[in-house]
Amino acid sequence: MNVYRSQRWGAALVMFLAGGLVGGCSGRKQVPFGLQDAGAPTELAVEAEASAAELPVGTAFEPDQVEVPVAESTLVLQAGYALAALQLDLDGNESIDALVVSADPQEVRLQAAYPRGLDVTARKIDSFLVPSHCGEPAAEIRQLSAALVGVRVEHACETGKRTNFWLITIEAQPRIRERITVLPPNDRSTAAIDLDLRVEDRDADGYDDVVANVRIGEIDIPLAWLNRPGGFARDLSQPEGTLRELADAAWESLDSDLAGAKKRALAVVDAFVALCRESGAARIGLSGTHGLQCQQSPAAARAVSVAIAAAIRRGNFVRALELQRWWEGTAAQPSPEERELVQAAWRKAKAKTTATWRAIDSEGSRAHLYFRDADTLVVDGRAPRAIQLSSGSKTRLSESDILPPVRDPEGRYAVRTVRVTCVGFEAEVGPIRSKQTHRIPIDRRAGNVPCKTPIDRPASVFEWAVLGWAPQGLVAASGDLLRVVPLNAFAKPAGRPIDLSAGSPLPAPIRGARITADGSRYVIPHAEGVVVRDWRGGGAGLWLRPADWDTVPGELRSVAISPDGQRVAVQKGNEIRLLSW
Numbered sequence: 386m387n388v389y390r391s392q393r394w395g396a397a398l399v400m401f402l403a404g405g406l407v408g409g410c411s412g413r414k415q416v417p418f419g420l421q422d423a424g425a426p427t428e429l430a431v432e433a434e435a436s437a438a439e440l441p442v443g444t445a446f447e448p449d450q451v452e453v454p455v456a457e458s459t460l461v462l463q464a465g466y467a468l469a470a471l472q473l474d475l476d477g478n479e480s481i482d483a484l485v486v487s488a489d490p491q492e493v494r495l496q497a498a499y500p501r502g503l504d505v506t507a508r509k510i511d512s513f514l515v516p517s518h519c520g521e522p523a524a525e526i527r528q529l530s531a532a533l534v535g536v537r538v539e540h541a542c543e544t545g546k547r548t549n550f551w552l553i554t555i556e557a558q559p560r561i562r563e564r565i566t567v568l569p570p571n572d573r574s575t576a577a578i579d580l581d582l583r584v585e586d587r588d589a590d591g592y593d594d595v596v597a598n599v600r601i602g603e604i605d606i607p608l609a610w611l612n613r614p615g616g617f618a619r620d621l622s623q624p625e626g627t628l629r630e631l632a633d634a635a636w637e638s639l640d641s642d643l644a645g646a647k648k649r650a651l652a653v654v655d656a657f658v659a660l661c662r663e664s665g666a667a668r669i670g671l672s673g674t675h676g677l678q679c680q681q682s683p684a685a686a687r688a689v690s691v692a693i694a695a696a697i698r699r700g701n702f703v704r705a706l707e708l709q710r711w712w713e714g715t716a717a718q719p720s721p722e723e724r725e726l727v728q729a730a731w732r733k734a735k736a737k738t739t740a741t742w743r744a745i746d747s748e749g750s751r752a753h754l755y756f757r758d759a760d761t762l763v764v765d766g767r768a769p770r771a772i773q774l775s776s777g778s779k780t781r782l783s784e785s786d787i788l789p790p791v792r793d794p795e796g797r798y799a800v801r802t803v804r805v806t807c808v809g810f811e812a813e814v815g816p817i818r819s820k821q822t823h824r825i826p827i828d829r830r831a832g833n834v835p836c837k838t839p840i841d842r843p844a845s846v847f848e849w850a851v852l853g854w855a856p857q858g859l860v861a862a863s864g865d866l867l868r869v870v871p872l873n874a875f876a877k878p879a880g881r882p883i884d885l886s887a888g889s890p891l892p893a894p895i896r897g898a899r900i901t902a903d904g905s906r907y908v909i910p911h912a913e914g915v916v917v918r919d920w921r922g923g924g925a926g927l928w929l930r931p932a933d934w935d936t937v938p939g940e941l942r943s944v945a946i947s948p949d950g951q952r953v954a955v956q957k958g959n960e961i962r963l964l965s966w
Contacts, residue, residue: 440527440528440529440530441471441472441473441527441528442471442525442526442527442528443469443470443471443472443484443525443526443527444469444470444471445468445469445523445524445525446466446467446468446469446470448466449466450466450467451466451467452467453467453470453483453485453498454470454472455470455472455481455482455483455498455499455500455505456472456480456481456482456483456500457500458500458502458503458504458505459505460483460485460498460505460507462485462487464487464489465487465488465489465492465494466487466488466489467485467486467487468486468487468488468493468522468523468524468538469485469486469524469525469526469536470483470484470485470486470498470526471483471484471526471527471528471534473528473534473555475497475499475555475556475557475559476499476556476557477557480499480500481500482497482498482499482500483497483498484496484497484498484510484526484534484536484553484559485497485498485507486524486526486536486538488515488522488524488538490515490520491514491515492512492513492514492515493512493513493515493522493524493538493549494509494511494512495509495510495511495512495536495551495553495561496508496509496510497510497558497559508558510553510559510560510561511551511561511564513549513564513566515540516540516542516547518542518543518544519540519541519542519543519547520540520541520542521540521541522538522539522540523538523539524536524537524538524539525537528555529552529582529583529584529595530584530593531555532554532555532556532593533552533553533554533555533562533584533593533595534551534552534553534554534555534559535550535551535552535553535582536550536551536553537549537550537582538550538551542569543569544569544570544571545569545570546567546569547566547567547568547569548566548567548580549564549565549566549567550563550564550565550566550567550580550582550597551563551564552564552565552582552595552610562595562610562616562617563595563610563617563671563672564671564672564673565580565597565669565670565671566669566670566671567580567668567669568667568668568669568670569668570668571666571668572666573658573664573665573666574655574658574659574664574666574667574668576601576602576655576656576659577600577601577602578599578600578601578659578668578669579599579600580597580598580599580600581597581598581600582595582596582597583595583596583598584596587609587611587620588611590612592612593612594609594610594611594612594617595609595610595612595617596608596609596610597609597610599624599660599669601652601655601656601659601660602652602655602656603652604627604631604652604653604655604656605627606623606624606627606628606656606660607623607627608620608623608624608677609623619671624656624657624660624661624677624679625679625682625683625684628653628656628657628682628684628685628688629683629684629687631649631652631653631684631688632649632650632653632683632684632685632687632688632691633687634649635647635649635650635653635687635688635691636687636690636691639691639694639695643695643698643699646691646695647691647692647695647696647699649688649691650688650689650691650692650695651688651692653684653685653688654685654688654689654692654708657679657682657684657685657688660676660677660679661676661677661678661679661682661685662674662675662676662677662678662679663676663678663679663680663682664676665831681718683718683720686712686718686719686720686723687720687723689708689709689711689712689719690712690719690723690724690726690727691726692708693705693708693709693712693727693730694726694727694730696708697727697730697731697734698730698734700734700735700737700928701926702734702916702926702927702928703865703887703909703916703918703924703925703926704865705730705731706864706865706909706911706916706926707864707865707866709727709864710863710864710865710866728912728913731911731912731913731914731930732913732930732935734913734914734928734930735928736927736928736929736930737927737928738927738929738966739966740914740929740930740931740964740965740966741931741964741965741966742931742955742962742963742964742965743962743963744960744961744962745762745772745774745777745954745961745962745963746764746770746772746779746960746961747959747960747961748764748766748767748956748959748961749767749959750766750767751766751942751943751956752764752765752766752942752943752956752961753765753766753790753898753943754898754943754944754945754954754955754956754961755790755897755898755945756898756945756946756947756948756954757771758948759947759948759949760773760774760775761773761774762774762945762954762963763782763787763790764961765787768781769781769782769783769784769786769787770782771786774963788817789801789817790853790896790897790898790945791851791852791853791854791859791896791897791898792817792854792896793854793872793876793896794854794855794856794894794896795874796817797816797817797876798814798815798816798817798876799814799815799816799817799854800812800813800814800851800854800859801813801814801815801822802843802844803827803843803844803848803849803850803851803861804824804841804842804843804844805840805841805842805843805844805848806824806840806841807830807836807839807840808824808826808829808830809826809827809828809829809830810826810827810828810844810848810849810863811824811825811826811827812824812825812827812851812859812861812870814876815876823876823877825859825870825872825876825877825878826870826878826882827849827851827859827861827868827870827882828849828861828863828868828882846910846941846942846943846944847864847910847911847912847941848863849861849862849863850862850863850899851897852895852897852898852899852900852907853895853896853897853898853899853900853904854895854896854897855869855891855892855893855894855895855896855904856892856894857869857871857872857892858870858871858872858879858892859872860891860892860895860897860900860904861882862899862907862909864909865909865918865924865926866884867884867885867891867907867920868882868883868884868885869882869883869885869892870882871883887920887923887924888920888921888923888924891903891904891905891920892904898944898945898946899944899945899946900946901946901948901949901950902948904920905919905920905921905950906918906919906920906946906950907920907946908944908945908946908953909926910941910944910955911941912940912941913930913934914928914929914930914934915929915930915941915944915953915955915964916928916929917929917946917950917953927966929953929964929966931964937957937958937960937962938958939957939958939959939960940957940958941955941956941957942956942957942958943955943956944956951965951966952964952965953965
């Protein structure tokens with residue numbers, strides 16, 4: 386009996402295995418967990434083409450619409466008014482349901498509506514708050530594929546258009562697969578941004594992926610979400626892949642097509658700023674986050690190096706300084722090759738005038754330079770002294786003879802130095818004849834940049850500096866950026882810093898070493914020379930680099946401009962020189 390039973394089970398097992406090998410593996414494409422079998426590739430292609438032509442587009446409503454037709458019934462909104470609705474079968478029971486977008490001044494909502502006899506049951510899927518300065522909402526909703534719906538909601542805001550996108554699953558309980566926000570322009574990102582959602586088989590695996598084609602200016606960047614067994618996963622090769630192609634093209638064409646290279650490079654920079662959170666001004670958000678996490682971007686670094694070189698070659702030195710300041714302060718990490726390109730461009734820059742200089746003194750340590758008058762330069766170093774420029778004579782100065790060049794109009798407070806700390810850049814200020822000091826923030830560290838170790842060091846000559854003190858407060862600069870830090874009578878902060886645009890009036894009179902009293906000219910130091918910026922002349926920069934600049938060893942350590950703005954004193958290495966043009 387046991388032998389017979391064993392033979393019968395053995396025969397059954399053989400038949401099962403044979404059947405499995407012959408017919409159990411159909412050769413049809415396997416699909417992620419929870420999806421239907423994809424069918425033969427030819428059938429899938431035919432079905433996709435047919436369904437693409439038949440995918441429905443929702444209805445947009447006029448303002449104040451509160452009744453939404455759903456099959457033979459009507460959904461009456463309890464709050465707000467309808468923007469758009471799409472009728473489709475959500476739960477697979479062949480009755481027509483709907484996805485409804487509605488709004489009020491404070492919020493936009495997405496609901497699923499199900500007819501139940503003469504009534505309609507609504508379930509909230511998602512919502513987002515509307516900023517107080519935005520209004521006039523408009524929406525469109527359309528089916529993207531057999532499994533996904535896309536919703537676009539636009540608001541007119543004070544600074545421009547704000548757009549929100551929803552990507553929604555078609556099922557009994559619809560879910561949000563992704564939410565994308567496109568913010569209005571800001572002071573650092575002004576390029577036009579448009580976004581289009583579509584479904585395609587991005588990785589040729591037979592399954593629908595989602596692509597958001599983001600157009601920033603004239604650049605198209607495809608952000609893709611790939612359909613995986615565990616859900617959609619964003620393709621992290623973008624935006625860097627597209628940006629790198631454009632940056633490399635700009636690099637290759639720099640010598641043959643300067644204008645084209647500059648245009649491509651700046652387009653990459655605009656896209657990086659708009660997309661990446663590391664720029665500090667991103668306008669694209671995914672699922673509530675601000676900007677894509679791009680981390681270090683070789684594409685951005687290369688593009689900015691090309692843009693800087695192009696600006697220098699065209700004689701736009703202030704613009705080059707602006708780009709270089711941004712280059713040094715973001716996640717872009719320039720390569721040695723890119724740094725050499727920029728340094729070579731500065732060395733070869735064509736000045737609009739011929740600059741000459743002569744040695745007038747020497748100082749082993751870093752000295753503070755300032756003009757007492759048109760013919761007297763004060764060297765505040767180990768042995769403070771005044772140099773008469775016309776004769777070359779030197780006069781030793783006592784401590785009481787030294788007055789800090791950056792002091793308030795009443796002569797009570799002075800800026801000692803600028804420090805770099807975990808707060809950011811801070812001016813150290815105190816009474817002139819006292820050792821007491823307090824610190825005033827000039828430029829705060831970005832909130833998304835952690836301070837891993839304590840920092841408290843003097844700012845270099847190329848970082849933020851206080852040019853002077855005006856009745857309104859401190860006048861500070863970093864490269865091309867000019868800022869007023871309001872102070873009260875006790876040298877304490879009296880408001881948020883104010884950035885000045887080229888040509889806007891400067892506070893005056895100003896007491897300081899690197900700016901004229903009327904604010905018309907100030908000097909910007911650079912490793913390869915100096916730029917004298919003519920503020921009243923529209924902010925144009927005059928590039929000054931004597932022919933024998935490299936023959937004087939050492940880096941630039943201190944600068945000062947004469948009261949008439951016609952001469953600049955510099956400490957390069959251990960030499961103090963007077964530069965004129």
